Amino acid sequence: MSPEDEDVKALLGRALGDEPPLRLDRDEVFRQGRRKLRNRRRFEAGGAVAGVVAAVVGAVLLTNLVADDEPADLPPAATRTDGHLAPPGPTLPLTTTTSEESPPVSATVMSQAHADLLTTVLLDAKVLAELKLRTVDGADPAFLPVESTYELVTDVQSDVDVSGSLSVSVGIGDPARPADCKLVAEPYDGCTVQDVAGMPAVLAHAKDYDTGEKRTMMYIVRADGTTVTAIATNLSNRRRADSKSPTDGSPLVTEKMLLDLAGLDELRHSG
Amino acid sequence: MQDRDAEFGEYLESRAVVMRRTAYLLCGGDWHRAEDLVQTTLTKIYVAWSRIRRDGSVDAYSRKIMVRAAIDESRRAYRRREAVVGDLPEVEVPSGAGVEDAVDVRRALARLPAGQRAVVVLRYWEDLSVAETAAALGKSEGTIKSQSAKGLASLRRLLAEDHAGAGEP
Numbered sequence: 001m002s003p004e005d006e007d008v009k010a011l012l013g014r015a016l017g018d019e020p021p022l023r024l025d026r027d028e029v030f031r032q033g034r035r036k037l038r039n040r041r042r043f044e045a046g047g048a049v050a051g052v053v054a055a056v057v058g059a060v061l062l063t064n065l066v067a068d069d070e071p072a073d074l075p076p077a078a079t080r081t082d083g084h085l086a087p088p089g090p091t092l093p094l095t096t097t098t099s100e101e102s103p104p105v106s107a108t109v110m111s112q113a114h115a116d117l118l119t120t121v122l123l124d125a126k127v128l129a130e131l132k133l134r135t136v137d138g139a140d141p142a143f144l145p146v147e148s149t150y151e152l153v154t155d156v157q158s159d160v161d162v163s164g165s166l167s168v169s170v171g172i173g174d175p176a177r178p179a180d181c182k183l184v185a186e187p188y189d190g191c192t193v194q195d196v197a198g199m200p201a202v203l204a205h206a207k208d209y210d211t212g213e214k215r216t217m218m219y220i221v222r223a224d225g226t227t228v229t230a231i232a233t234n235l236s237n238r239r240r241a242d243s244k245s246p247t248d249g250s251p252l253v254t255e256k257m258l259l260d261l262a263g264l265d266e267l268r269h270s271g
Numbered sequence: 272m273q274d275r276d277a278e279f280g281e282y283l284e285s286r287a288v289v290m291r292r293t294a295y296l297l298c299g300g301d302w303h304r305a306e307d308l309v310q311t312t313l314t315k316i317y318v319a320w321s322r323i324r325r326d327g328s329v330d331a332y333s334r335k336i337m338v339r340a341a342i343d344e345s346r347r348a349y350r351r352r353e354a355v356v357g358d359l360p361e362v363e364v365p366s367g368a369g370v371e372d373a374v375d376v377r378r379a380l381a382r383l384p385a386g387q388r389a390v391v392v393l394r395y396w397e398d399l400s401v402a403e404t405a406a407a408l409g410k411s412e413g414t415i416k417s418q419s420a421k422g423l424a425s426l427r428r429l430l431a432e433d434h435a436g437a438g439e440p
Contacts (some may be wrong), residue, residue, distance in 0.1 A: 001398060008395040008423065012296055015380055017373030020302050024287050029310055030276065033317030242409055243315070243336055245343065 036210055110145035114270070118143040118150050118170060121267055127260040128166075131252060132157045136237040148172065150269070155236040156252050163236040164252040168261065172269040173227040179219050188217055194259055196220060201262040203255055211235070213246045218258035226269040230258050279320050282329065283313055290333065296392045297341040299381030308344070312337040334397065335407045338389045345385035379429035387422035394419050 001009070119142045122128075133141050133154045141154035149171035157163045179202045181191035188204035195201075201220035207213070213235045221227050232253035235246035261267070287309060294305035294312070315336050316329065323332045380388060386408075393404045394415070401419075405412045 005395055005398075008391070009398070011376060011426075012380070012392065012396045014372050015296060015300060015376035016292060017377070019288075019292070022288055022291060022306070024291070024306055024309060024313075026280070026283060029283065029313045029317065030280075032310070032314045033279075036314060036318050243332070243339065244409070 039208065039210055110148065110150070112145060115143040115145050115150050118267060119152065121264060122152065122168065122261075125260075125264055127257055127264065128156070128253070130158070133166075136241060143168075143170070153237070155238055156232075157236070158252055162247050162249070162252055163239065164232060164234045164247065165236050165240075166233075166251075166253045167231045169227075169229045170267055170269050171227040171229070172225050173221050175221055175223050175225045178221050183219070184217070188215075196259055196262045197265075199223065199262075201259060203258065211246060214250060216251050216253070216255060216258060218255075218262055220262040222265075222268075224268060226267070228262055228264075228267055230261050232258060275320055278324065279317055282316070286330075286333070287313070290337065293334075293392060293397060294337055294341065296380060296396055297338060297389060298344070299383075299388065300377030304344075308337060308340055311340050331403075331407065334393065334399075338393065338407055342385045342389055375430060375433045379426050379433065382429055383422055383425055387418050387425065390415055390418040391422040391426065395423075 122143070123133075123141075133156055135141050135154055141152050143150040143152045149169045151170075152168045153165070154167075155163060155165050179193070179200045181193060181202055181204070184191045184202055184204045187206045187208075189206070191202055191204040193200045193202055199220060199222060201218055204217050206215045206217070213233055215231055215233045218230045219227070230253075232251035233246070234249060234251045239246070290309045290312065291302075291305050294308040295302060298304040298308055312333055316323065316333055319332065320329075323329045380391075383391065389408060390404060393399045393407055394401070399407065401412050401415050404419075405415045408415070410418075
């Protein structure tokens with residue numbers, strides 16, 4: 001440190017004057033910290049549907065990516081902190097199963113080739129044409145096989161430098177159990193059912209009042225058993241990693257865009 | 272959970288006083304706001320504790336959170352309204368030698384834009400390098416150099432004005 005730097009430091013030190021006793025409430029810090037952890041977990045679990053889902057894909061992803069930050073006495077969640085999501089519908093194991101409870105659809109082997117096909121379908125469709133899509137690392141977004149679903153996570157940005165993120169999960173479920181608001185769990189609310197090419201798709205919203213993050217979730221089960229879950233937020237993963245606040249307003253990916261995604265017939269779990 | 276709380280508790284005990292000094296300078300000289308800022312920062316540290324401790328980045332994360340919270344707060348409308356009024360926050364200070372000096376420096380610091388104040392505090396109070404300050408604030412090194420120079424110049428000018436004003440009849 002140069003003598004000039006030391007002078008400035010001494011000058012700033014003079015601003016402190018006589019310090020009053022520290023009145024920080026240690027217990028309150030712990031209380032608020034634990035509450036925020038619970039809220040965050042609850043919010044991140046927002047893609048989950050009561051009962052069926054969390055225990056399968058979500059729990060596996062959570063164990064890998066979240067658990068180390070969370071106290072053990074918190075409830076399980078179904079999504080990952082980086083925006084990956086567990087589909088909110090019934091899930092199937094990776095290979096065909098003989099379980100009587102399994103939906104009457106044939107599960108397929110997951111492949112990177114099919115993931116690449118899904119990426120092409122999503123990017124070639126004009127649904128998100130107005131937005132720039134980049135992963136948190138600055139790469140082009142792409143679907144990846146994750147357990148029994150194909151997942152894509154990307155940051156989105158508009159021309160006016162507003163950002164957000166989008167997660168899309170293509171899974172496989174039971175066509176006999178179409179999307180229904182009864183499947184949408186807290187913290188999502190304001191659920192509505194929309195018609196997409198004759199099939200019900202649910203739209204629901206959540207807000208994290210601590211951070212201001214808003215999420216819109218869309219979920220559909222198609223006739224072939226493909227489930228599409230998409231979650232749009234007003235907080236990009238880049239900003240999340242930098243501990244920055246969400247952008248003002250609703251998520252950049254609008255409800256209409258999410259419903260258009262739901263209607264992308266080529267977005268199928270198997271070819 | 273118990274290990275986490277114990278480790279975090281030790282960190283809190285060892286760092287709270289130092290953090291409050293930095294917070295006090297960042298928010299322009301208000302001990303109450305400084306304690307609020309420290310509480311907000313510590314709460315966020317608690318949430319991220321496992322990750323940042325593993326990365327060895329607790330202090331860097333703490334600075335980043337605190338400085339951004341201070342800047343965010345200063346940008347809120349109610350803070351702007353208070354700034355227009357120009358009153359210094361009420362602080363209990365004993366009378367005696369050095370008190371006026373402390374008030375002068377605090378007043379000058381409070382008049383700096385929040386971003387410049389943050390740069391000055393991180394560079395000269397926290398002894399961060401230009402690169403470390405840039406990382407903490409999410410700005411380029413060029414911006415940090417420029418804001419640092421402007422901040423220091425403004426600080427000295429404001430202090431000189433205060434002293435000149437005090438010398439007038």
